[in-house]
Structures are given as C-alpha cells and as structure tokens.
Amino acid sequence: MKKLIIISAAALFVAFVVTQFFQPEKNISESTENLVINSENMPSEVKEAFQNACLDCHSNNTKYLWYHKISPVSWMINQHITNGKKELNLSEWKTLDDYDKIKALEDMKQEIERGTMPLKPYVMMHREAKLDKETQKAIIEWIDKKSDELMNQPEE
Amino acid sequence: MIRKKHFVITLFALFVSAGWLKASVNPTETKAPVMPDNVKAVIEKSCFGCHNTDSKNDKAKEKLDLKTFDTLGKKEMIHALGEIAETVEENEMPPAKFLEKFPDKKLTDAEKKILIDWAKSEGKALMKK
Numbered sequence: 703m704k705k706l707i708i709i710s711a712a713a714l715f716v717a718f719v720v721t722q723f724f725q726p727e728k729n730i731s732e733s734t735e736n737l738v739i740n741s742e743n744m745p746s747e748v749k750e751a752f753q754n755a756c757l758d759c760h761s762n763n764t765k766y767l768w769y770h771k772i773s774p775v776s777w778m779i780n781q782h783i784t785n786g787k788k789e790l791n792l793s794e795w796k797t798l799d800d801y802d803k804i805k806a807l808e809d810m811k812q813e814i815e816r817g818t819m820p821l822k823p824y825v826m827m828h829r830e831a832k833l834d835k836e837t838q839k840a841i842i843e844w845i846d847k848k849s850d851e852l853m854n855q856p857e858e
Numbered sequence: 859m860i861r862k863k864h865f866v867i868t869l870f871a872l873f874v875s876a877g878w879l880k881a882s883v884n885p886t887e888t889k890a891p892v893m894p895d896n897v898k899a900v901i902e903k904s905c906f907g908c909h910n911t912d913s914k915n916d917k918a919k920e921k922l923d924l925k926t927f928d929t930l931g932k933k934e935m936i937h938a939l940g941e942i943a944e945t946v947e948e949n950e951m952p953p954a955k956f957l958e959k960f961p962d963k964k965l966t967d968a969e970k971k972i973l974i975d976w977a978k979s980e981g982k983a984l985m986k987k
Contacts, residue, residue: 801936801985808937816920849933853985 721773726780729764731793737761738795747837748844752792755820755831759786762793767827782824800852807849814838897976900969904952907963932984939981943974 735741739749739757758764759782770779790806798806813819815838820831833841893901901924908918910925922938930938945951946965957964965973 801940801982804933804936804985805940805981808933809941812937853933 718773725771725773725776728766729762729780729783729787731762733763734793736794736796738792741796742848744844745840747840751833751837751841754828755825755833757792758824758828759783760790760792761787762791782821800855804849804852807845807852811842811845814841893976893980896972900965900972904963904965904969908956936981936984939977939984943977943981946970946973946977 733740737757739752744752764770764779764783766779769775790809795803810819814833820828820833825831905922906924907913908915909922911919911923912925913919922941927935927938947970952963952965
C-alpha cells in the first residue's frame with residue numbers, strides 16, 4: 703500500500719515536471735501606436751486603469767506573474783488571454799472602424815457598470831485591477847466623451 | 859323612462875371608455891421593436907420569449923429587453939444590434955441547452971442571415987443618422 707502511494711506520487715511528480723516543457727506561447731509583443739492608451743487622449747487615471755485592469759487579457763501584452771509560467775496554470779491563463787483578445791483586442795484599437803469602436807465602448811461601459819469586468823478571480827490576484835467608484839466614473843466619462851465624438855463625426 | 863335612458867347612456871359611456879382604456883394600455887404590452895416583418899417573425903420565434911420585460915429569465919432581460927428596445931439611445935442601440943449580430947453569428951444564441959428542450963426554436967441558416975443582415979445594416983445606418 704505504502705509502495706503504491708510512493709509510486710503514484712512519483713509518477714505525478716514526473717508528469718508535472720514533463721508538462722513544464724510544454725508551454726503556451728507568451729502573449730508579449732512591442733506596444734504600438736494602435737494600442738488604445740497610446741492612440742487616444744485620456745486622463746492619466748483612465749490610462750492607468752486600462753493598464754492595470756484590462757490590458758493583461760485584452761491586448762498583445764500580458765504582465766505575467768511568476769506562477770503563470772507553471773503549467774497547468776500557464777494554460778489556464780492562456781485560455782483567458784485568448785478569449786479576452788477574441789472579444790476585444792485593445793492593441794488593435796486604432797485600426798477599428800467607428801462602428802466597431804462604438805460597439806466596443808458601449809460594451810466596456812456596460813461591463814464596468816455591471817461590475818462583470820474585470821473578472822472577480824483576476825481582481826483577487828491583481829489588487830491594482832480593482833476599479834473604485836471614482837475610477838469607474840472617470841472611465842465612463844471618457845467612454846461617453848469618446849463615443850459622442852465618434853457619433854457626431856461626419857462620414858469620411 | 860329618462861332615468862333608464864341615462865342609465866343606458868352611462869353604461870354605454872363606461873363601456874366605451876373601458877375599451878379605450880384597455881386599448882391604450884395593451885398595445886405597448888406586446889409591442890416588439892419596429893422592424894421589418896421577416897425580422898420580427900424570427901425574433902418572435904426565437905428571442906422574444908426570454909428577452910422581454912416580463913421574462914422570468916433575469917439574465918436574458920438584463921442583457922437585452924426587446925420590449926423596450928426602441929427606447930434605447932442611439933449608441934445603446936448600436937451596441938445592442940452589434941451584440942445580436944455577434945451572438946447569432948457565433949451560435950451563442952439561442953443557448954444550446956434551451957434548444958435541447960425546444961428544438962423548434964432553433965434558427966435556420968436563412969433566419970440567422972435575416973437577423974444578422976438586419977442588425978448590421980441597422981446599426982451602421984444609426985451611425986449616420
């Protein structure tokens with residue numbers, strides 16, 4: 703019985719070590735002018751909020767924590783990033799047309815107002831991602847200003 | 859005799875005003891947003907059941923309330939239309955679990971196209987208005 707436990711523990715350990723060699727590709731690239739916080743004029747607190755609460759999953763640049771590099775956590779994180787970027791990739795912000803920008807802005811507003819974004823588990827692990835009431839207000843003000851601007855723009 | 863006449867007139871007036879009252883309350887009750895008939899038919903078949911003010915499905919009506927759809931602001935409407943196009947396009951709606959129970963509510967490819975085309979063109983048209 704004891705032997706069996708030792709063998710299975712050893713097998714698990716080996717499996718754990720082996721899986722470390724299989725890692726998802728890192729979501730890291732150069733920050734470009736297409737990134738929302740580079741291409742848009744916004745107050746510094748809004749910029750900071752984007753950086754701290756959104757861009758890890760909604761851009762081409764994730765700030766990884768040490769344990770994000772350990773499988774299977776690395777794969778879970780990778781899944782979040784893939785989904786996040788599919789929904790909205792803020793690294794491509796400048797390339798979106800006005801219609802897509804309005805949709806994205808309204809989406810962001812709704813998620814923030816309802817508190818569905820940033821995701822709760824993410825906020826638990828990243829305290830700086832918590833958006834207090836004032837920051838929420840500042841972001842929504844920026845969103846409203848930006849979307850009004852886009853709506854009132856004459857067709858190019 | 860006059861009394862009887864009065865009574866009849868009053869009764870008649872009551873009857874008419876009650877009917878008018880009912881008529882003025884009811885139309886909004888089942889009113890779907892203003893949209894072409896083919897779109898309306900698809901929405902009534904597969905969406906309206908959960909996405910309306912009186913729905914018991916809180917999550918669905920919070921996401922999209924088709925009964926109050928035409929009261930949305932321009933930007934909100936563009937957003938809602940965009941979400942409709944997206945969720946239908948990616949087969950996220952109607953939900954798979956719901957379709958297991960009500961397979962007849964499944965959207966055909968033709969119906970999907972009707973919804974998606976409408977939502978997209980309507981959304982883009984709103985940008986220019």
